[in-house]
Amino acid sequence: MNYDKVLASPVVSIPPSGIRRFFDVASTMQGVISLGVGEPDFVTPWNIREASIHSIEHGRTHYTSNHGMPELRELICEYLSRRYGVRYDLSSCLVTVGASEALDLAFRALLNPGDEVLIPAPSYVSYAPCVTLAHGIPVAVPTYEEDAYALRADVLESFLNERTKAVILPYPNNPTGGIMTRPQIDAVTRVLSGRDVVMIADEIYSELTYGGTHESFAKGMEDRTILINGFSKAFAMTGWRLGYACGPKPLIDMMVKIHQYTMLCAPVMAQTAGIEALKDALSSDFAQVRAMRNAYNRRRLLIYEGFKDMGLPVFEPRGAFYIFPSIRETGMTSEQFCERLLKEGRVATVPGNAFGDAGEGHIRCSYAASTDNIMESLRRIRVFLNHLN
Ligand SMILES: Cc1ncc(COP(=O)(O)O)c(C=O)c1O
Numbered sequence: 001m002n003y004d005k006v007l008a009s010p011v012v013s014i015p016p017s018g019i020r021r022f023f024d025v026a027s028t029m030q031g032v033i034s035l036g037v038g039e040p041d042f043v044t045p046w047n048i049r050e051a052s053i054h055s056i057e058h059g060r061t062h063y064t065s066n067h068g069m070p071e072l073r074e075l076i077c078e079y080l081s082r083r084y085g086v087r088y089d090l091s092s093c094l095v096t097v098g099a100s101e102a103l104d105l106a107f108r109a110l111l112n113p114g115d116e117v118l119i120p121a122p123s124y125v126s127y128a129p130c131v132t133l134a135h136g137i138p139v140a141v142p143t144y145e146e147d148a149y150a151l152r153a154d155v156l157e158s159f160l161n162e163r164t165k166a167v168i169l170p171y172p173n174n175p176t177g178g179i180m181t182r183p184q185i186d187a188v189t190r191v192l193s194g195r196d197v198v199m200i201a202d203e204i205y206s207e208l209t210y211g212g213t214h215e216s217f218a219k220g221m222e223d224r225t226i227l228i229n230g231f232s233k234a235f236a237m238t239g240w241r242l243g244y245a246c247g248p249k250p251l252i253d254m255m256v257k258i259h260q261y262t263m264l265c266a267p268v269m270a271q272t273a274g275i276e277a278l279k280d281a282l283s284s285d286f287a288q289v290r291a292m293r294n295a296y297n298r299r300r301l302l303i304y305e306g307f308k309d310m311g312l313p314v315f316e317p318r319g320a321f322y323i324f325p326s327i328r329e330t331g332m333t334s335e336q337f338c339e340r341l342l343k344e345g346r347v348a349t350v351p352g353n354a355f356g357d358a359g360e361g362h363i364r365c366s367y368a369a370s371t372d373n374i375m376e377s378l379r380r381i382r383v384f385l386n387h388l389n
Contacts, residue, residue: 068095177317
């Protein structure tokens with residue numbers, strides 16, 4: 001069979017993930033410390049695990065409603081309202097298999113062939129490929145370190161045209177650690193007002209901001225925003241695969257249709273765990289989430305000071321758990337740097353170009369790693385840099 005003939009061209013056209021490629025190499029090597037993976041090193045809090053175990057013991061092993069369990073959706077709406085002043089009701093909330101499924105559903109529900117989606121760059125690796133798979137055209141909108149990697153309204157405006165269907169608003173940002181302030185958000189929403197352009201706010205890192213609470217793009221903009229969030233980062237629940245999308249009912253209804261036929265529902269065990277996560281957080285003033293955030297904050301300062309001491313130009317991240325130092329001065333591309341650092345220094349990081357061309361000249365390090373591992377990686381990176389000089 002001629003496989004080139006049978007494969008769908010959008011799939012053939014997208015590159016394999018630049019992150020995975022590195023980890024496949026790293027996993028075959030001894031003694032490597034990874035600052036690569038974007039996931040909490042904490043185990044899911046015990047009360048959350050226990051609630052799920054308990055439900056399995058009691059035989060809750062069946063499909064749920066396509067939308068997700070009503071109790072969970074109610075809690076999600078209460079959480080968004082209390083925490084971020086965002087108001088969606090139950091019928092506008094869909095529980096998904098991670099924020100990942102919610103993103104995919106949003107693109108598939110919105111895009112006709114040739115529609116453009118504006119994506120601040122650098123950004124999360126999945127946006128552009130998922131837009132392509134949904135037959136849309138991803139368009140990178142640059143963000144700049146001198147703006148603390150916030151999306152500038154005037155820059156965004158210069159990319160808008162009659163083909164623009166949606167804008168992704170990925171803050172706090174992976175990989176830069178940039179966040180958006182309320183005045184910056186207002187400037188962006190002003191530019192979009194009066195246009196049929198949907199805002200897709202990926203706020204998966206909303207609980208991880210340092211020095212100030214997260215501002216949601218959906219606040220006051222519920223009628224034009226698909227708000228995507230989930231349990232992976234805030235509650236250390238990456239493996240449970242639980243997320244959600246809230247948005248205007250006509251859009252969520254279409255997303256539910258796709259979800260109905262392709263996924264049926266998110267796993268019931270994960271949904272039960274999500275109910276416990278939100279109930280506990282809402283009744284304890286987010287004590288466990290806060291404890292994890294405080295730990296990330298200490299590590300953030302440690303790694304930031306470490307890179308500064310080495311003399312690498314580095315932006316102080318304000319959210320998520322990544323830092324994005326510049327390695328331009330070494331004269332290497334980000335891939336060359338990461339490959340040599342992995343082989344010679346035994347530290348796994350992610351080349352900035354995995355996040356689009358705008359990320360070239362940088363590396364992404366995750367500080368969701370233990371303090372010991374962060375300190376040892378900093379030592380190894382320093383030795384590696386000294387050998388270069
Ligand atoms: C910005 C961003 N959005 C979405 C996701 C996917 O999250 P989930 O585990 O909920 O699918 C990630 C994972 O790293 C991410 O960094």
